[in-house]
Amino acid sequence: MNQNSVEVRTQSRVLFVDMDSYFARCEQQANYWLRHRPVGVCVYTGKYGCVISLSKEAKAKGLKAGMRLNDAMAVCPDLVPVESNPTRYREYHTKIINVLLQYSKDVVAKSIDEAIINLNNYNHLDPVAVAKKIKRDILEKVGDWLTCSVGIAPNAFLAKLGSVRGKKLDGLMLITPQNIDEILAPLKWAICPVLAPI
Ligand SMILES: [Mg+2]
Known part of the structure; x- marks a missing residue:
C-alpha cells in the first residue's frame, strides 16, 4: 500500500492488527x-x-x-x-503474517506485533467479517493464547487508533465517517498535547 497516497477514501477497508501483550x-x-x-x-x-x-x-x-x-x-x-x-517472536510473527496474507496480498508488517491489511482492492470482502475471521484464525492456526485487537478505518492511521481503542471493546473497533467525531473528541488533547488549552 502506498501510505503517502493523498487519495481520499471514506470506506472503512483498512485493517490494523495489533497483537495483545505480544x-x-x-x-x-x-x-x-x-x-x-x-x-x-x-x-x-x-x-x-x-x-x-x-x-x-x-x-x-x-x-x-x-x-x-x-x-x-x-x-x-x-x-x-x-x-x-526474539527467535520465538519472529516465528510467531511469520505465522501471523501468513494468516493475514490469506485475506489480502496487500499486507504490510509495521512491527513485530502489528500489521496493516488493505482490503481496498477486495471489494467482495466484508472488512468486519474479515477482522473477526483473522482473530479466530490466529487463535486456531497460530496459538490459542495469541489474541489481538483489530481497528478498521478508511486509512492506516485511523485503523491503528481503532486497534488501540478496540483493546477495551472485545478487540474490534470500526471507525467510519459517521462515528469519527465521537471517537476523536475525547482524544484530541491526548494525541496533541501542545494544542491543549493553557
Ligand atoms: Mg501490541
Whole structure:
C-alpha cells in the first residue's frame, strides 16, 4: 500500500492488527505453566533489567512496561521474569503474517506485533467479517493464547487508533465517517498535547 497516497477514501477497508501483550503472550503460548500468571519479559533478568512486555495478569497488578525488574518485583512479588526470546517472536510473527496474507496480498508488517491489511482492492470482502475471521484464525492456526485487537478505518492511521481503542471493546473497533467525531473528541488533547488549552 502506498501510505503517502493523498487519495481520499471514506470506506472503512483498512485493517490494523495489533497483537495483545505480544512477547508475554508468546511466552505463555510456548510455556503452558506461564498461563494465568503475571509474566514480565526482560532482555536481561538481572535486578536492574527492564521489563519490556507484561502479561495481562501482570498489568492487572499495576505493572507498566519499562519498569526495572526490582521495582516490578516490589509491586508484584509473584511476577515471573522471563528472558526474551526474539527467535520465538519472529516465528510467531511469520505465522501471523501468513494468516493475514490469506485475506489480502496487500499486507504490510509495521512491527513485530502489528500489521496493516488493505482490503481496498477486495471489494467482495466484508472488512468486519474479515477482522473477526483473522482473530479466530490466529487463535486456531497460530496459538490459542495469541489474541489481538483489530481497528478498521478508511486509512492506516485511523485503523491503528481503532486497534488501540478496540483493546477495551472485545478487540474490534470500526471507525467510519459517521462515528469519527465521537471517537476523536475525547482524544484530541491526548494525541496533541501542545494544542491543549493553557
Ligand atoms: Mg501490541
